[in-house]
Amino acid sequence: MAAPAPxxxxxxxxxxxxxxxxxxxxxxxxxGIKYKxxxxxxxxxxxEGTEVAGVFTKSKCPSAPVDWCRANxxxxxxxxxxxxxxxxxxxxxxxxxxxVEVTGEIAARAAGCRAEQVFIASTGVIGEPLDPQxxxxxxxxTAARVAPGPWLDAAKAIMTTDTYPKVATRTVDLGGxxxxxxxxxxxxxxxxxxxxxxxxxxxxxxxxxxPVLQAMLSAGVETSFNAITVDSDTSTSDTLMLFATGQAAxxxxxxxxxxxxxxxxxxxxxxxxxxxxxxxxVVKDGEGARKFVEITVTGAESDASAKRIALSIAxxxxxxxxxxxxxxxxxxxxxxVGKAGEPADRDRLAIWFGDVRVAVEGARxxxxxxxxxxxxxxxxxxxxxxxIGLGDGRFTVWTCDLTKEYVAINGDYRS
Amino acid sequence: MAAPAPxxxxxxxxxxxxxxxxxxxxxxxxxGIKYKxxxxxxxxxxxEGTEVAGVFTKSKCPSAPVDWCRANxxxxxxxxxxxxxxxxxxxxxxxxxxxVEVTGEIAARAAGCRAEQVFIASTGVIGEPLDPQxxxxxxxxTAARVAPGPWLDAAKAIMTTDTYPKVATRTVDLGGxxxxxxxxxxxxxxxxxxxxxxxxxxxxxxxxxxPVLQAMLSAGVETSFNAITVDSDTSTSDTLMLFATGQAAxxxxxxxxxxxxxxxxxxxxxxxxxxxxxxxxVVKDGEGARKFVEITVTGAESDASAKRIALSIAxxxxxxxxxxxxxxxxxxxxxxVGKAGEPADRDRLAIWFGDVRVAVEGARxxxxxxxxxxxxxxxxxxxxxxxIGLGDGRFTVWTCDLTKEYVAINGDYRS
Numbered sequence: 001m002a003a004p005a006p007x008x009x010x011x012x013x014x015x016x017x018x019x020x021x022x023x024x025x026x027x028x029x030x031x032g033i034k035y036k037x038x039x040x041x042x043x044x045x046x047x048e049g050t051e052v053a054g055v056f057t058k059s060k061c062p063s064a065p066v067d068w069c070r071a072n073x074x075x076x077x078x079x080x081x082x083x084x085x086x087x088x089x090x091x092x093x094x095x096x097x098x099x100v101e102v103t104g105e106i107a108a109r110a111a112g113c114r115a116e117q118v119f120i121a122s123t124g125v126i127g128e129p130l131d132p133q134x135x136x137x138x139x140x141x142t143a144a145r146v147a148p149g150p151w152l153d154a155a156k157a158i159m160t161t162d163t164y165p166k167v168a169t170r171t172v173d174l175g176g177x178x179x180x181x182x183x184x185x186x187x188x189x190x191x192x193x194x195x196x197x198x199x200x201x202x203x204x205x206x207x208x209x210x211p212v213l214q215a216m217l218s219a220g221v222e223t224s225f226n227a228i229t230v231d232s233d234t235s236t237s238d239t240l241m242l243f244a245t246g247q248a249a250x251x252x253x254x255x256x257x258x259x260x261x262x263x264x265x266x267x268x269x270x271x272x273x274x275x276x277x278x279x280x281x282v283v284k285d286g287e288g289a290r291k292f293v294e295i296t297v298t299g300a301e302s303d304a305s306a307k308r309i310a311l312s313i314a315x316x317x318x319x320x321x322x323x324x325x326x327x328x329x330x331x332x333x334x335x336x337v338g339k340a341g342e343p344a345d346r347d348r349l350a351i352w353f354g355d356v357r358v359a360v361e362g363a364r365x366x367x368x369x370x371x372x373x374x375x376x377x378x379x380x381x382x383x384x385x386x387x388i389g390l391g392d393g394r395f396t397v398w399t400c401d402l403t404k405e406y407v408a409i410n411g412d413y414r415s
Numbered sequence: 416m417a418a419p420a421p422x423x424x425x426x427x428x429x430x431x432x433x434x435x436x437x438x439x440x441x442x443x444x445x446x447g448i449k450y451k452x453x454x455x456x457x458x459x460x461x462x463e464g465t466e467v468a469g470v471f472t473k474s475k476c477p478s479a480p481v482d483w484c485r486a487n488x489x490x491x492x493x494x495x496x497x498x499x500x501x502x503x504x505x506x507x508x509x510x511x512x513x514x515v516e517v518t519g520e521i522a523a524r525a526a527g528c529r530a531e532q533v534f535i536a537s538t539g540v541i542g543e544p545l546d547p548q549x550x551x552x553x554x555x556x557t558a559a560r561v562a563p564g565p566w567l568d569a570a571k572a573i574m575t576t577d578t579y580p581k582v583a584t585r586t587v588d589l590g591g592x593x594x595x596x597x598x599x600x601x602x603x604x605x606x607x608x609x610x611x612x613x614x615x616x617x618x619x620x621x622x623x624x625x626p627v628l629q630a631m632l633s634a635g636v637e638t639s640f641n642a643i644t645v646d647s648d649t650s651t652s653d654t655l656m657l658f659a660t661g662q663a664a665x666x667x668x669x670x671x672x673x674x675x676x677x678x679x680x681x682x683x684x685x686x687x688x689x690x691x692x693x694x695x696x697v698v699k700d701g702e703g704a705r706k707f708v709e710i711t712v713t714g715a716e717s718d719a720s721a722k723r724i725a726l727s728i729a730x731x732x733x734x735x736x737x738x739x740x741x742x743x744x745x746x747x748x749x750x751x752v753g754k755a756g757e758p759a760d761r762d763r764l765a766i767w768f769g770d771v772r773v774a775v776e777g778a779r780x781x782x783x784x785x786x787x788x789x790x791x792x793x794x795x796x797x798x799x800x801x802x803i804g805l806g807d808g809r810f811t812v813w814t815c816d817l818t819k820e821y822v823a824i825n826g827d828y829r830s
Contacts, residue, residue, distance in 0.1 A: 059753030061761040091749045091761060093778025126746025127779055236750050317732070317817075318825055325826025331541025334506040335651050338474030346476040346506060363508025364542055402732075403826075404819040410733055411740025411818075 010284035010292050010380060010400075011164040018169040018182045020148030022205045023047035023245025026081075027145040028157035031134045034086030034124055039157035041135070043142040044081035044201070045111055050245045052078040052119070053213035055221050057238035063090030065120040066237060068100040072116045076210035078243055079113035081201060082120045082139065083158050085186070089122040089130040090236040102132035110139040121199050121239045123186060124160050155184040158199055161409060162186050166281040172270035175263045177253035179206040181270055185278040187285070198225060200240045200278055206267060207246035207255040215259040216268050217242045224275035227307070227397045228283045242271075283398045288405030291323050292398065294383045300393030305342045307395040309388065312340035320402035323382060328373035330358045333386060348389030353382065425699035425707050425795060425815075426579040433584040433597045435563030437620045438462035438660025441496075442560040443572035446549045449501025449539055454572035456550070458557040459496035459616070460526050465660045467493035467534070468628035470636050472653035478505030480535040481652060483515040487531045491625035493658055494528035496616060497535045497554065498573050500601070504537040504545040505651040517547035525554040536614050536654045538575050538601060570599040573614055576824060577601050581696040587685035590678045592668035594621040596685055600693040602700070613640060615655045615693055621682060622661035622670040630674040631683050632657045639690035642722070642812045643698045657686075698813045703820030706738050708813065709798045715808030720757045722810040724803065727755035735817035738797060743788035745773045748801060763804030768797065 024046060028039040054073050056066050082103055089096050104115040111118065122130060155165030166185040171178055187198035208216075217240065225240060249255060256264055284292050295313050300306035313319055316336040322329035330351045337344050347362035354376040357365045376382065439461060443454040469488050471481050497518055504511050519530040526533065537545060570580030581600040586593055602613035623631075632655065640655060664670060671679055699707050710728050715721035728734055731751040737744035745766045752759050762777035769791040772780045791797065 057753075058756075059750065060756070060759045061749050061753030061764070088746075091746055091764075091774065091777060093762065093776060095778060126744075126749060127774065128746075129779070236753050317821075321822050321825035324822060327826065329541075331503075331506055331543075334476050334541060335474065338472075338476030338651050341473075341475070344475045347508065349476070349506075359506065359542065361508060362506060363510060364506075364544070402822060404822045406732075407736050407739060407817060407819045407822060410736035411742065 007163045008285050009290055012281070015152055015167055016169045018149070018151040018167055019180055021180050021182055021203045021245065022247035023050060024203045024243070025146035025148050026154050027142045027147065028153050029138050029142045031084065031138045033084055033130070033134055039153070040085045041138060041142065042081070042083040042154050042157040043107070043110070043139055043146070045143060045146050046079050046081070046243055047245055047247065048079070050078045050243050051076055051208065051210040051213060052241060052243050053210055053217045054239065054241040055217055057236060059236045061091065061236050063088055063122065063237040064092060064096035064100045065089055065122045066239060067097070068104065069119050069121070069239060069241070072119060075116055077117055078119055079117040080107050080111035080119070082107045082118065082135065083199065083201070084122050085158050085160050086124040087122060087128055087130040088124045088126050088237050090126040092127065092129050095129050099130050099132045103135050106132065106135045106139050110143040119241060121237070123158065123199055123237055126236060151182055151184060155186070158184065158186040160186065161287055162285050164285060166278055166285070168274045168277040168281070170270040170274045172266045174206050174248065174267050175254035177248055177251045179204055179248045179253055179267065181274055183274050183278050185282055187282040198238050198240070198282060200225065202242045202271070202274065204244050205246070205248040206244055207249040207253055208244045209255070209257040212256055212259045212264070213242050213244055216271055220272040220275045224272065224279040227395070228279045228399065280398055283400050286400035287409045288403040289400030290403060291401040292381045293323055293400060294381070294396060294398055296383070296385045296394070296396045297388065298385065298394045299388040299390055301343045301391045302393040303395050304393070306393040307397065309337055309340045309342050309344070309386070310395050310397040312336045313384070313386065314397050314399035317402055320399065323377070324401035324403045326374065326377040328353055328358060328370070328377050333384065334359070337386060343390055344388050345390065350387040350389065352385040353377065422578045423700050424705055427696070430567055430582055431584045433564070433566040433582055434595055436595050436597055436618050436660065437662035438465060439618045439658070440561035440563050441569050442557045442562065443568050444553050444557045446499065446553045448499055448545070448549055454568070455500045456553060456557065457496070457498040457569050457572040458522070458525070458554055458561070460558060460561050461494050461496070461658055462660055462662065463494070465493045465658050466491055466623065466625040466628060467656060467658050468625055468632045469654065469656040470632055472651060474651045476506065476651050478503055478537065478652040479507060479511035479515045480504055480537045481654060482512070483519065484534050484536070484654060484656070487534060490531055492532055493534055494532040495522050495526035495534070497522045497533065497550065498614065498616070499537050500573050500575050501539040502537060502543055502545040503539050503541050503652050505541040507542065507544050510544050514545050514547045518550050521547065521550045521554050525558040534656060536652070538573065538614055538652055541651060566597055566599060570601070573599065573601040575601065576702055577700050579700060581693055581700070583689045583692040583696070585685040585689045587681045589621050589663065589682050590669035592663055592666045594619060594663045594668055594682070596689055598689050598693050600697055602697040613653050613655070613697060615640065617657045617686070617689065619659050620661070620663040621659055622664040622668055623659045624670070624672040627671055627674045627679070628657050628659055631686055635687040635690045639687065639694040642810070643694045643814065695813055698815050701815035702824045703818040704815030705818060706816040707796045708738055708815060709796070709811060710814065711798070711800045711809070711811040712803065713800065713809045714803040714805055716758045716806045717808040718810050719808070721808040722812065724752055724755045724757050724759070724801070725810050725812040727751045728799070728801065729812050729814035732817055735814065738792070739816035739818045741789065741792040743768055743773060743785070743792050748799065749774070752801060758805055759803050760805065765802040765804065767800040768792065
């Protein structure tokens with residue numbers, strides 16, 4: 001293992017003091033799965049009545065824990081979550097399936113629930129068997145220590161190549177009662193739309209039924225976790241789950257069973273905002289990242305077309321290396337628009353870095369100034385806008401630069 | 416401009432002595448378009464009767480020279496080729512169109528032909544105006560010096576970030592007469608299927624009609640230039656052209672006007688083999704490349720499906736950085752198979768590095784040896800095979816590793 005990478009320069013300067021969420025208690029442990037001298041297991045206990053929703057990788061070769069969670073989601077309730085870092089238990093064949101079964105049994109015993117109410121996520125190396133006996137004893141001991149915080153500890157236990165933990169929180173009105181949403185996430189490489197090696201767990205005390213949670217989560221992920229990319233590589237393990245304990249009902253919060261309920265508006269916005277904040281934190285911790293790049297495509301034929309063009313730009317190694325080199329190489333953006341395969345007319349394109357228009361009507365802007373543009377490229381946060389000039393389609397995605405450190409981190413990972 | 420990169424360790428150890436092709440003469444010049452103290456213009460004169468075919472970038476934002484060549488291709492004959500390096504004349508708006516028109520006129524005067532018989536290709540920086548007056552005087556002077564060789568000089572004049580020139584030659588029987596095929600190519604970055612910044616010009620003295628040339632070229636490109644990728648970035652300027660002077664007819668070579676003519680079999684194979692050699696040379700000069708990776712996917716539902724899976728693997732930054740780190744990280748190959756979106760069943764996958772099977776039936780091979788596999792990863796040429804286990808579909812693509820040097824080259828390119 002190479003020396004740990006230094007903390008990303010894009011890391012948050014401070015962390016929110018995420019409040020307790022009634023019905024959610026957790027603790028972390030050092031199970032020694034791969035890492036030494038750090039926590040690598042997060043065990044969360046959820047009170048009876050907790051409902052659950054989830055969104056998973058679209059990979060055709062998902063990990064055993066993803067298969068397990070998908071199957072358990074059907075019954076809609078959750079009592080425990082086991083997350084480990086260091087080993088993804090992915091492409092481990094029959095052994096991998098046995099591992100999640102045994103882990104589910106160990107966790108169910110420790111939590112006092114049924115195995116199908118246990119959700120499992122694993123992140124780390126792919127293709128190495130994960131011995132479920134690592135959890136035997138550990139989960140029972142951890143269950144004895146659970147507490148409603150601190151959330152930062154939960155975020156730390158699930159890190160792999162992350163250089164900082166990721167926590168976000170919101171408080172929002174639901175039918176006249178304040179409810180809380182907390183989320184943690186991990187992910188730094190193999191990040192692409194469709195949720196690359198990214199794990200995120202979001203919790204609320206709002207009393208919201210599982211199908212409503214699922215509808216909000218599926219919608220919210222499109223403009224947050226599915227709008228980020230570090231390296232275009234989709235993982236086999238992506239997992240985003242939302243747990244609602246419902247305990248704000250004790251304060252009078254209404255139980256919501258219809259996704260069209262008007263009282264959900266504030267909650268839905270807060271959830272999407274929290275997911276976006278977590279997703280951006282993941283990009284800002286992109287392996288080797290030193291720049292955060294926001295790419296907005298306007299004027300495309302549709303929002304979907306705008307998204308495909310934006311991702312083509314965001315995934316272009318040539319665009320990303322140019323950003324790393326603080327080079328306002330908008331020609332590479334043109335090339336990335338061209339290769340997206342979406343309707344685009346060279347002679348209608350306009351491109352901005354920050355507020356500076358560098359290209360218009362298929363050519364360099366007459367007022368183009370290398371010096372002014374270079375100043376923008378020196379910033380940590382670089383907004384790029386591309387107007388296609390054909391319609392009203394619009395989408396924003398976020399990515400980071402591609403640096404030598406990315407190559408170093410990923411060339412040495414297993415050794 | 417950073418110091419020139421050292422010659423790729425994958426460069427050929429020697430160059431073929433490509434013979435003259437009757438009806439093809441050329442010379443190179445230093446026009447000072449961007450580079451100093453090196454040739455940056457190739458001017459080729461073709462005897463009357465030369466027929467032509469071409470394949471171009473699929474980018475929706477092609478360069479002005481690509482538009483020019485596509486338009487001129489319709490009339491089927493060629494008398495001159497102008498290629499410059501240093502400036503791609505891409506995304507240069509109306510100015511760019513004017514540049515190719517003026518260049519075409521200058522070249523037509525120098526070659527004594529019509530402007531529509533002139534083919535133009537430009538490679539280098541995108542978005543910078545290219546002054547056609549750079550060619551005034553230069554082309555007339557160059558035309559006075561044309562000769563049937565040396566081909567290596569032609570290949571050198573069209574290089575950009577290439578670290579070595581690319582020349583290939585074949586001699587093949589056509590209806591009892593020996594005919595020659597010579598090709599040159601350039602390209603090192605922005606190489607992806609659909610022909611990224613890649614220029615290649617192939618010449619033969621065989622008497623073959625333009626529609627037959629086009630059919631053979633369009634078919635041959637699929638398993639050669641469209642089966643390579645350096646960085647998944649498609650350029651706005653990709654150009655592959657095939658010119659047939661027909662002068663082997665003087666020796667009795669038959670004129671071929673039907674793509675189904677059985678006498679073409681040998682020629683077609685030789686052409687595809689030459690295109691594949693040139694394409695592999697491009698990958699071996701991939702920016703920063705130190706490893707040549709051959710990825711063969713078998714057992715897919717169709718050849719097309721196999722190609723998409725193979726390209727998903729070949730374009731994965733995580734696979735490519737692992738190869739750079741000499742890390743037999745087959746888990747990342749599984750992830751790349753999974754994200755391709757093609758039919759695949761985790762539990763049927765098998766993966767080989769060289770002759771060593773590392774994974775079978777959805778898990779690590781029981782006989783897996785890290786030491787044996789690591790030995791393979793130390794080689795310069797790394798064959799990877801992935802069997803999907805579903806059908807008979809098969810395809811091979813070629814790529815290179817992703818190194819810190821790639822990032823350095825592309826982060827500093829314009830500065």
